[in-house]
Amino acid sequence: GENVEQHPSTLSVQEGDSAVIKCTYSDSASNYFPWYKQELGKRPQLIIDIRSNVGEKKDQRIAVTLNKTAKHFSLHITETQPEDSAVYFCAASRVNQFYFGTGTSLTVIP
Amino acid sequence: EAQVTQNPRYLITVTGKKLTVTCSQNMNHEYMSWYRQDPGLGLRQIYYSMNVEVTDKGDVPEGYKVSRKEKRNFPLILESPSPNQTSLYFCASSMAGGPYGYTFGSGTRLTVV
Numbered sequence: 347g348e349n350v351e352q353h354p355s356t357l358s359v360q361e362g363d364s365a366v367i368k369c370t371y372s373d374s375a376s377n378y379f380p381w382y383k384q385e386l387g388k389r390p391q392l393i394i395d396i397r398s399n400v401g402e403k404k405d406q407r408i409a410v411t412l413n414k415t416a417k418h419f420s421l422h423i424t425e426t427q428p429e430d431s432a433v434y435f436c437a438a439s440r441v442n443q444f445y446f447g448t449g450t451s452l453t454v455i456p
Numbered sequence: 457e458a459q460v461t462q463n464p465r466y467l468i469t470v471t472g473k474k475l476t477v478t479c480s481q482n483m484n485h486e487y488m489s490w491y492r493q494d495p496g497l498g499l500r501q502i503y504y505s506m507n508v509e510v511t512d513k514g515d516v517p518e519g520y521k522v523s524r525k526e527k528r529n530f531p532l533i534l535e536s537p538s539p540n541q542t543s544l545y546f547c548a549s550s551m552a553g554g555p556y557g558y559t560f561g562s563g564t565r566l567t568v569v
Contacts, residue, residue, distance in 0.1 A: 347515070352498075377555075378555040378556075380557045380558075382558075382560075388562075388563075389546065389560040389561060389562050389563055390499070390546070390558075390560050391560070392557035392558065392559075395557050435498060435499065439555040440555065441555060443501075443504075443555075444489070444501065444555070444558065445501075446491075446498045446499040446500075447498055448496060448497060448498040449498050
């Protein structure tokens with residue numbers, strides 16, 4: 347089956363700096379890569395996703411890049427704000443089977 | 457409001473006492489799934505359902521049962537809970553034909569003593 351690895355497990359950045367979270371996957375058939383944000387005590391919420399026919403996608407301060415050849419994808423958050431502090435999960439999917447990374451706890455220091 | 461509703465939010469039970477966690481979605485989604493979340497392990501899939509009367513095992517199905525008699529409901533059943541099933545559980549749904557991103561329920565924190 348699919349194996350998704352996510353790094354780093356914890357990340358602290360100063361407010362206004364950028365944050366990058368990286369994931370690798372093993373199954374070349376995976377074709378959909380969503381990112382979820384989970385604030386403390388709340389449900390995971392989809393923040394951005396990318397499909398395998400696209401190399402990069404951007405939505406305001408967040409962007410995701412995908413390298414199909416190397417089987418890795420990354421989340422980029424620019425101009426970080428304290429409200430970006432949360433746990434972020436990547437996932438790899440084909441059809442409706444989702445495999446999640448183990449999460450990155452991001453802390454934005456004011 | 458489009459949502460996935462789980463109940464209860466919190467549950468403390470004793471080993472061996474059967475329990476059901478309910479999940480209902482109002483978005484007419486075909487696909488529903490149950491996950492458990494444990495520290496350091498992320499979200500692991502327990503069971504999923506592609507449509508009514510169609511269910512299949514995920515990565516950690518042992519000790520759990522599900523049913524999908526109606527499109528909107530997907531209950532998770534623990535027939536004989538054990539302490540190692542203490543966890544945070546999430547139900548999720550999405551449209552079929554995708555994949556598309558999940559909408560998650562608000563979670564059920566289960567403690568088995």
